[in-house]
Amino acid sequence: MAHIHLPEGLPGIRGPLVFSPDTTQPLCDLVEVLLRAPNSLTMAEREMIATYVSAKNDCYYCQTCHGSTAAQHLGGAPADYELIAQMKCNCEAASLSDKMKALLAIAGKVQKGGKHVTAEDVERARSHGATDKEIHDTVLIAAAFCMFNRYVDGLDTWQPHDAEFYREVGKQTAALGYVARDWKQPLQTVSSNRAAPARP
Amino acid sequence: MAHIRVPEGLPGILGPMAISPETTKALRELAEVLLRGPNTLTSAEREMIATYVSSQNDCRFCQLSHGAAAAEHLGGDYELIDRVKSNYASAEISEKLKALLAIAGKVQKGGKHVTPEDVERARKLGATDKEIHDTVLIAAAFCMFNRYVDGLGTWQPADPRAYREMGQRMAHVGYVRPNWEEPVEAA
Numbered sequence: 326m327a328h329i330h331l332p333e334g335l336p337g338i339r340g341p342l343v344f345s346p347d348t349t350q351p352l353c354d355l356v357e358v359l360l361r362a363p364n365s366l367t368m369a370e371r372e373m374i375a376t377y378v379s380a381k382n383d384c385y386y387c388q389t390c391h392g393s394t395a396a397q398h399l400g401g402a403p404a405d406y407e408l409i410a411q412m413k414c415n416c417e418a419a420s421l422s423d424k425m426k427a428l429l430a431i432a433g434k435v436q437k438g439g440k441h442v443t444a445e446d447v448e449r450a451r452s453h454g455a456t457d458k459e460i461h462d463t464v465l466i467a468a469a470f471c472m473f474n475r476y477v478d479g480l481d482t483w484q485p486h487d488a489e490f491y492r493e494v495g496k497q498t499a500a501l502g503y504v505a506r507d508w509k510q511p512l513q514t515v516s517s518n519r520a521a522p523a524r525p
Numbered sequence: 526m527a528h529i530r531v532p533e534g535l536p537g538i539l540g541p542m543a544i545s546p547e548t549t550k551a552l553r554e555l556a557e558v559l560l561r562g563p564n565t566l567t568s569a570e571r572e573m574i575a576t577y578v579s580s581q582n583d584c585r586f587c588q589l590s591h592g593a594a595a596a597e598h599l600g601g602d603y604e605l606i607d608r609v610k611s612n613y614a615s616a617e618i619s620e621k622l623k624a625l626l627a628i629a630g631k632v633q634k635g636g637k638h639v640t641p642e643d644v645e646r647a648r649k650l651g652a653t654d655k656e657i658h659d660t661v662l663i664a665a666a667f668c669m670f671n672r673y674v675d676g677l678g679t680w681q682p683a684d685p686r687a688y689r690e691m692g693q694r695m696a697h698v699g700y701v702r703p704n705w706e707e708p709v710e711a712a
Contacts, residue, residue, distance in 0.1 A: 328644045328661075329654035345658055347558050355551035362547060382635065431676075438582065439675025447528045457529040461545055464528075464676040472669035478636025479628075479661040 328481045332509065336485050337386035338477050339508045349508070356473075357503040359466050366459055368499070369398035370425055371466055373412060374432045378467045380413040381436040384474035386484040388413065391470075393495025401496065424453035428463045435467035528678040536682050536691075537586035538674050552670075556700040559663050560594075566656055568696070569598035570622055571663055573609050574629045578664045580610040581633045584671035586681040591667075593692020621650040625660040632664035 331340030342349040360371045372395035379387035392409045399405040411419040416429045427450035434441040442464070450460055477484075485491075531540030542549040560571045572595035579587035588610065596603040608616040613626045624647035631638040639661070647657055674681075682688070694702075 328639060328641065329657050341658065341662075345655070345662070347562055348555070348659075348662060351551050351555035351558060355548065355555065358547045358551060384636065435672050435676045439584065439672040439677075442528065442676045442678070444528065444678075458544070460529050461541055461677065462548075465541075465545070465548060465673055468669040468672035468676060471672055472665040475632050475636040475665035475668055476662055479632045479639050479665060480636075480658065481639070481641075 326481065327483065328479075331480070331482065334511060335483075335508065336490070337390065337482050338473065340482050341476060341480055342508045352473075353503045353506070355469060359462065359469060361502050364458075364462065365456065366428075366462060367398070369395050370428075371462070372398060373409070373421075373425070374429065374463055374466045375470045376409060377412060377416060377429050378432050378436045378470040379474050381433060382471060382474040382478075384478055385486075386477050386482065387470065387474050389491045390494045390498065393491045394498040395495075397495040397499035422453070424450065424455050424459075427453050428455060428459065431460065431463050432467035435464050436471060439464075439468070526678065527680060528676075531677075531679070535680075536687060537590065537679050538670065540679050541673065541677050553700045555666060556670075559659070559666060560695075561699050564655075564659065565653065566625075566659060567598070569595050570618075570625075571659070572598060572696075573606065573618070573622065574626060574660055574663045575667050576606060577609060577613065577626050578629050578633045578667040579671050581630060582668065582671040582675075584675055586674050586679065587667065587671050589685070589688040590691045590695065593688045594695035595692075597689075597692045597696035619650075621647065621652055621656075624650050625652060625656065628657065628660050629664035632661050633668060636661075636665070 327340065329344070332343045335343055342352070360375060361368055364371065372391050376388050376392040376395055379391060392413070393406070396405040396409050399408065408420060412421065412429070417426055419426075421429075427446075431442055431446050431450060434443070434446055447460060450463075455463075527540060529541070529544075532543050535543055542552070560575065561568050564571065572591050576588050576592040576595050579591060592603070592606045592610065596606050599605065605616060605618070609618065609626070613623055624643075628639055628643050628647060631640070631643055644657060647660075652660075
């Protein structure tokens with residue numbers, strides 16, 4: 326049960342977003358720019374960074390939503406979901422570019438704490454072609470997900486364990502993004518008839 | 526030296542902000558609503574939460590600038606802010622704020638560290654759902670800001686007076702004024 330009274334039936338971050346509209350707009354503007362604005366890093370790559378950090382923070386909801394969104398940006402096939410799973414458990418061995426592996430290493434350092442990022446980490450990314458902007462964005466995406474993960478878990482939000490739900494979230498997020506969304510609307514999925522857990 | 530090239534002379538977060546205007550706009554709006562928007566928690570209380578989390582994250586720039594903002598909201602009580610950072614349980618702040626700082630400290634470690642007992646303690650001392658929500662989100666947001674500032678290896682001034690000036694601006698002008706990096710008359 327969530328630590329505060331959140332609107333019924335809204336999973337993960339959606340409850341808090343509806344509960345607190347004033348903070349929701351800048352939060353959604355931030356994630357929209359970070360993960361979807363024009364960028365030399367693809368949307369898939371940026372969602373991967375978000376997913377990787379969320380997995381390191383052990384935030385089930387965030388890693389599964391953003392992992393699904395990343396997979397959908399790549400095409401949504403089982404092999405795409407498999408790549409995301411590989412990335413989460415061992416990004417150095419996954420089929421990713423050397424630049425992406427170096428950026429994920431930076432993101433992993435940021436997840437521990439900003440001071441863990443070393444000049445060598447950054448030089449490795451540069452040697453594989455990362456630009457200043459890409460390094461900046463990697464650090465900020467990783468930092469932002471250290472915020473989002475704490476927001477979602479810090480309020481102990483309801484987090485469904487339903488693969489079809491996350492698949493649908495991924496499709497909708499990849500298509501629609503994070504702004505001008507009605508977070509109150511339940512997702513229409515095959516299993517959306519399954520109610521949220523009963524609460525006192 | 527910062528890990529990326531940022532304009533000379535801009536301290537802390539201002540350097541990276543200068544090279545990324547679109548994310549900066551959202552970050553400034555977030556800080557403004559979190560720390561200065563209408564709220565049953567005062568701006569001083571909210572800046573104290575930000576400062577406490579930043580000190581737990583060992584982020585010099587953020588704890589000193591937001592500590593100064595908190596002090597300025599209180600008319601210049603820098604000593605209180607030092608006590609909040611080092612031992613808030615014995616600082617002259619309300620019991621409710623101490624309970625909220627305990628929640629913020631748990632969020633700093635990780636969201637799952639917040640327990641129902643932490644929340645119940647805050648409620649018993651009068652904290653509302655919104656105040657608990659905002660405490661969690663401020664703490665979470667500063668886990669972001671601290672990592673942004675330190676993760677890019679930004680230049681952080683040694684002179685305490687620099688932070689006092691920043692704190693005055695943050696307290697009296699806020700976070701969304703244009704031309705943020707230009708000097709302003711202290712209020």
